Every structure is written in C-alpha cells, then in structure tokens.
Amino acid sequence: MKDVQNLNDVRGIAIQKVGVTDVHLPFQIKTKAGALQSVLARIRLTVDLPQEYKGTHMSRFIEALFAWSQKPVSYREMEQLLGDVLQRLHAQRAGIDIHFKYFIEKTAPVTGLKSILDFDCSFAGNLVQGERLEFTLGVAVPFTSLCPCSKEISDCGAHNQRGVMRVKLRQRPGTFTWIEDLVTLLEEQASCPVYPLLKREDEKYVTERAYENPKFVEDVLRDMVLVLRGIRGVSWFEAECETFESIHNHNAYAYHSEDSQP
Structure with a gap:
C-alpha cells in the first residue's frame, strides 16, 4: 500500500512537535510507601518532524504508549519510553506530558480520622537523541x-x-x-x-x-x-x-x- 506520510514535502517547514494528544490510558505510579497506585492518565506524546516528510505515523505513538502503560511510570521508564518512540518514529526529539489525579491519605488534625484527597499532578519528559x-x-x-x-x-x-x-x-x-x-x-x-x-x-x-x-x-x-x-x-x-x-x-x-x- 502507498505510504503517503513518507512522501516528500516541498514547503521547507520542519515541525517541532507532532503526535497525539488527549489520549486516556491507565498508568501505574509508584508511591513513596513502595506500593503502586493506578491512575487514569491524559497524555500528549510528540516527536519532531523534519521538513522533508509530509507526515508522521500516528499509530506508532499509540503502539508505544500501550506497550508501556502496564509499567510503573518513573524517570527511568519515561526515558526508556521516549527512547522507544525515537526509534519507532526515526526522530531526534520526543516529548510526553502525563496528567493524572493522585490520591494521598490525609488524617484529620484532631480526631485522627483518615480519608483521601486528590491532587492534580503531571509528569513531563523531553528527550533528545543521545542526551539524558x-x-x-x-x-x-x-x-x-x-x-x-x-x-x-x-x-x-x-x-x-x-x-x-x-x-x-x-x-x-x-x-x-x-x-x-x-x-x-x-x-x-x-x-x-x-x-x-x-x-x-x-x-x-x-x-x-x-x-x-x-x-x-x-x-x-x-x-x-x-x-x-x-x-x-x-x-x-x-x-x-x-x-x-x-x-x-x-x-x-x-x-x-x-x-x-x-
């Protein structure tokens, strides 16, 4: 089948970020106590696109995210995920933004009753080929x-x-x-x-x-x-x-x- 995305583009404009956004997937976050907390994440995943290419391969972003959604998200895993994306998309730069609700147990100051409070949190990662x-x-x-x-x-x-x-x-x-x-x-x-x-x-x-x-x-x-x-x-x-x-x-x-x- 003809791959239109790999056709040459003659407008001479490199795109700094191209990819998928508003992707919702379950992820696991490691807590300070050592447990894993399952969160519903809203994700944007992008790479750079050289000026000579007409488009990127959107399906490869989802493939990469799905493969990593079952693993705990931390610095090392995020670096590996973005490294995987660089290889899949033959890119020089990749970035990810993960937004999620994180729950922390809170203790009432006098009665000591316990409950949980939600916090809006985010992890963002940017990786350039050959760098940290x-x-x-x-x-x-x-x-x-x-x-x-x-x-x-x-x-x-x-x-x-x-x-x-x-x-x-x-x-x-x-x-x-x-x-x-x-x-x-x-x-x-x-x-x-x-x-x-x-x-x-x-x-x-x-x-x-x-x-x-x-x-x-x-x-x-x-x-x-x-x-x-x-x-x-x-x-x-x-x-x-x-x-x-x-x-x-x-x-x-x-x-x-x-x-x-x-």
Missing part, C-alpha cells in the same frame, strides 16, 4: 488562606478562602522528590491545609489555625519559593498561587520562576 531525559514534576495543592488585612481591620473574624498552589520543578540527575513530600512542603506554607473529612473538633482547629496564620497570596508564594529553593538538586522551578476570593468576584494571583545555581 529532562524530567518535570508538576503538582497542584489546594489550601486555605486567611486575609491579614481583613483580620487587622475587623473587630471580629476575617475572610478566608480556598486557594491552589501550582508547582513545576526539574531536578538534576540522581535527585528525586516524591509527590507526597512536595505536597507536605507546600501545605505547610498555607494558612491551613485542606482536609477532605472534618468533624466539629477538626473544623474548630482548622478555623483557628488559619486565623492565627494569616497570609496574602504574595506571602504564600514567597514561602513556596523559599522551600522550593531548599529542595536538593532542583535546577529549575515555577510556582504560582491563586486564591478564590470569598468577598470579590475575581481571584488573587501571584507567580515566580527561577533557575537554580549549579
């Missing part, structure tokens, strides 16, 4: 903030709201951060963490803890930056903080990114 994988971990962490200004000017009470911290970070080869550890570090920068299950005693605790620990969105972001700088082996990170304001019809937002020194 560039791996990026992403996580979004919900939190509670209480407004310092509101507390200062009010005779009683202060407005608080739920927010979300979003972080992406890259680490040098040989260093790694567990999702669980990153979530804990970020939650500690909030006025108070978010819990999926609270009894009255727990609700009293989180309300009072937030009141005693007021923070603007800028405060939360700056504290996030300080702890991210302290993670071993981080070469780059970006951090953003957004609070869903309870007394406004808009959100408050702050962002920072930086490269770490070698």
